[in-house]
Amino acid sequence: MTLSGRLFPAVVLAGSMALMAGAALADQPTAKPTGLWLTTDYPAVTEHMGDTATLSLTLANSNLPPVRVGFSLEGLPDAWKWQIDGGSKQIAAAMVGPDDKRLLDLKLTPPEGVKPGNYDFTVIGKADDGETLKLPITVTLGAASPDEITLDPKLPSLRGTPRSKFEYDVSIHNDSPEEATLNLVADAPPGFGTTFTEQYGSQEISSLPFKAGETKTVKVAIKPPADLAAGKYAVTVSAADAKTQGSTQLGLDVTGQPTMSLTAEDGRLSGQAEAGKEATFSFTVSNTGTAPAKNLKISANTPSGWKVEADPKSLDELGPGADQKIALHVTPSDKAIAGDYMVNVNSAGDGVSDHADLRVTVTTSTVWGIVGLLIIAAAVIVLAFAVTRYGRR
Amino acid sequence: MRREGSPFKGLSVVAFKEAADHMASPRMHLVMLLVILTAIGSIYGAIGQIKETVGQDPFLFLRLFTTARDPLPSFMAFLGFLLPLIGIALGFDAVNGEYSRRTMSRILSQPIYRDALLAGKFLGALMVIAICLVTLWLMISGMGILLLGLPPSGEEVLRSFAFLLTSLVYSGVWLAASMLFSTLFRAPATSALAALTLWLVLTLFWGMLAPLAAGAFVPIDPFDPSTAVHQAEIAHALARLSPSTLFGEVTLALLNPATRALGIIFYSQLQGAVMGAPLPFGQSAILIWPQLASLIAGMLVVYTIAYLSFQRQEIRA
Numbered sequence: 001m002t003l004s005g006r007l008f009p010a011v012v013l014a015g016s017m018a019l020m021a022g023a024a025l026a027d028q029p030t031a032k033p034t035g036l037w038l039t040t041d042y043p044a045v046t047e048h049m050g051d052t053a054t055l056s057l058t059l060a061n062s063n064l065p066p067v068r069v070g071f072s073l074e075g076l077p078d079a080w081k082w083q084i085d086g087g088s089k090q091i092a093a094a095m096v097g098p099d100d101k102r103l104l105d106l107k108l109t110p111p112e113g114v115k116p117g118n119y120d121f122t123v124i125g126k127a128d129d130g131e132t133l134k135l136p137i138t139v140t141l142g143a144a145s146p147d148e149i150t151l152d153p154k155l156p157s158l159r160g161t162p163r164s165k166f167e168y169d170v171s172i173h174n175d176s177p178e179e180a181t182l183n184l185v186a187d188a189p190p191g192f193g194t195t196f197t198e199q200y201g202s203q204e205i206s207s208l209p210f211k212a213g214e215t216k217t218v219k220v221a222i223k224p225p226a227d228l229a230a231g232k233y234a235v236t237v238s239a240a241d242a243k244t245q246g247s248t249q250l251g252l253d254v255t256g257q258p259t260m261s262l263t264a265e266d267g268r269l270s271g272q273a274e275a276g277k278e279a280t281f282s283f284t285v286s287n288t289g290t291a292p293a294k295n296l297k298i299s300a301n302t303p304s305g306w307k308v309e310a311d312p313k314s315l316d317e318l319g320p321g322a323d324q325k326i327a328l329h330v331t332p333s334d335k336a337i338a339g340d341y342m343v344n345v346n347s348a349g350d351g352v353s354d355h356a357d358l359r360v361t362v363t364t365s366t367v368w369g370i371v372g373l374l375i376i377a378a379a380v381i382v383l384a385f386a387v388t389r390y391g392r393r
Numbered sequence: 394m395r396r397e398g399s400p401f402k403g404l405s406v407v408a409f410k411e412a413a414d415h416m417a418s419p420r421m422h423l424v425m426l427l428v429i430l431t432a433i434g435s436i437y438g439a440i441g442q443i444k445e446t447v448g449q450d451p452f453l454f455l456r457l458f459t460t461a462r463d464p465l466p467s468f469m470a471f472l473g474f475l476l477p478l479i480g481i482a483l484g485f486d487a488v489n490g491e492y493s494r495r496t497m498s499r500i501l502s503q504p505i506y507r508d509a510l511l512a513g514k515f516l517g518a519l520m521v522i523a524i525c526l527v528t529l530w531l532m533i534s535g536m537g538i539l540l541l542g543l544p545p546s547g548e549e550v551l552r553s554f555a556f557l558l559t560s561l562v563y564s565g566v567w568l569a570a571s572m573l574f575s576t577l578f579r580a581p582a583t584s585a586l587a588a589l590t591l592w593l594v595l596t597l598f599w600g601m602l603a604p605l606a607a608g609a610f611v612p613i614d615p616f617d618p619s620t621a622v623h624q625a626e627i628a629h630a631l632a633r634l635s636p637s638t639l640f641g642e643v644t645l646a647l648l649n650p651a652t653r654a655l656g657i658i659f660y661s662q663l664q665g666a667v668m669g670a671p672l673p674f675g676q677s678a679i680l681i682w683p684q685l686a687s688l689i690a691g692m693l694v695v696y697t698i699a700y701l702s703f704q705r706q707e708i709r710a
Binding site for chain 1 (some may be wrong): 400497506510572628653654658661662663664665666667670672673675676680683685686687689690691693694696700702704705
């Protein structure tokens with residue numbers, strides 16, 4: 001009783017509203033229709049298998065009093081799950097005021113092992129005034145298109161020495177209808193250093209976000225170990241997320257390179273030499289590279305008046321891993337002042353060189369010290385002579 | 394008539410008596426007071442300067458001797474100036490003082506020779522100077538350790554000890570010179586003035602006179618650069634006639650280990666040289682040895698002249 005009593009004025013109000021709307025309709029031929037509708041933008045959609053299909057529904061009310069609509073689905077196989085979300089909550093009914101609409105999401109989860117094909121069903125909205133809204137929908141399930149990531153190096157094979165840096169531009173294409181964050185991984189032989197950077201940037205990256213169908217180019221820098229033997233090497237670069245992955249091979253054609261080092265015996269780069277006298281320092285020239293070093297010459301840059309001779313002065317060839325002892329005969333100028341001097345020792349061959357700075361402490365001869373002693377002795381002799389001649393008075 | 398026995402019999406008696414007399418004399422007290430006060434002043438100034446300016450130095454301790462702080466000169470400069478004064482103060486009336494006190498005949502009537510008397514006076518005064526210098530050296534080392542808070546390294550001790558020896562030899566030269574004047578002049582005032590004059594000339598004016606004299610002897614030919622070198626060499630040689638120049642060079646090489654040469658050096662000799670690298674002590678010793686040997690020989694020669702003049706004197710007057 002009380003409920004109908006309360007509803008009655010509302011119905012009266014709705015009736016008057018309808019009358020006013022009818023008057024407005026008479027004035028304007030383009031006036032909105034009066035009624036309650038359940039609509040969707042695309043009533044026939046195709047979805048990928050295994051995905052949750054989401055359809056947006058609209059419940060619209062035009063010129064009617066607020067009305068409560070309860071939802072149900074008909075014609076859907078039993079194993080399918082469905083739910084209707086409104087205002088980010090799962091709902092069973094919606095209420096819509098006059099000239100208002102509610103946006104709803106219908107989520108359909110097909111069961112596993114569902115067959116592709118057409119599935120027809122009807123969304124039914126039951127208004128509390130007895131009106132039934134029907135919205136037939138057809139969902140076509142198609143086989144899921146395989147997601148794919150392709151990596152495409154611009155220059156897939158590079159040539160260089162173990163010292164050079166191998167840099168590849170690799171464009172990565174996310175060939176799938178979804179966003180993905182791809183991890184970048186390089187599988188290189190041990191000792192190789194690999195870094196991923198932006199194409200025009202210096203920041204190292206470990207993963208990249210991709211929009212659906214997006215292509216990005218990254219730079220892969222590969223640093224081989226310095227003592228790498230000549231040969232061909234391959235590095236596999238891959239981009240992957242949890243579902244898919246793509247990879248490509250980058251080739252390195254490494255050529256050999258000689259590397260020369262000039263070291264002193266025991267690593268000692270200092271020594272003593274007396275002014276005007278020869279002193280010998282031992283050095284070792286070694287080839288730590290991967291190719292023979294040719295036409296080696298040993299020379300030294302000395303203060304003027306000094307004599308420096310290397311033995312041997314030159315080597316025709318020094319194989320990889322070989323070393324050669326060098327005796328450096330240094331004769332400081334006989335006018336050299338005592339103290340420390342720098343002698344620059346250089347070894348240079350075809351395309352390779354090394355140098356070492358030898359610090360030579362020059363000592364001076366003690367001959368003049370003896371002269372000083374003689375002067376003092378002469379003075380003492382004079383005194384002694386004076387004592388013997390004039391003494392004991 | 395030749396007399397028998399060692400000419401140096403009684404030497405130690407005379408030397409110790411002389412030393413004792415000097416130690417007690419107000420003259421010595423005044424001179425030492427002057428030296429110690431200036432030493433304290435300059436060392437204190439040097440420590441302040443070192444604390445303010447020097448961050449790190451392998452020979453920080455030696456800087457005590459060489460660092461000057463305005464308006465005080467460095468300790469090294471002070472000693473170069475004052476050491477002759479000690480020598481002169483102790484020696485200017487060594488012989489003629491005995492005459493004026495009329496004690497010469499009385500001493501020589503004892504069984505000692507004149508040799509022993511003169512040598513004893515020289516050695517006694519040298520002993521007193523040595524005692525004073527060692528005291529001074531220990532005092533400075535103590536002040537340095539106390540105020541800088543770090544002990545000297547072995548090399549620094551060696552160098553400062555060599556500096557101590559050089560100071561002793563240098564004052565010995567002036568002691569011998571003033572004793573020579575005391576045998577030459579009968580009046581102590583005359584010998585004192587003569588010694589002081591020589592001191593002023595050699596320590597103050599000699600450095601100015603030597604280049605002038607060299608310029609007069611070897612004029613520079615503007616078209617021949619070698620004459621300029623020659624003149625500089627002559628001026629240097631002349632300057633080295635003064636013991637004060639020699640002492641300055643020796644202390645410079647000893648207390649500043651980076652000193653590599655004490656004469657004129659050519660640019661070519663410095664090519665490739667590592668500047669500021671300290672010489673080992675042995676090399677510094679070789680560097681200063683000619684100067685030090687000259688000082689020692691000079692001391693001996695001046696003493697010999699004094700000895701000859703004393704031996705040939707009539708003493709009974």
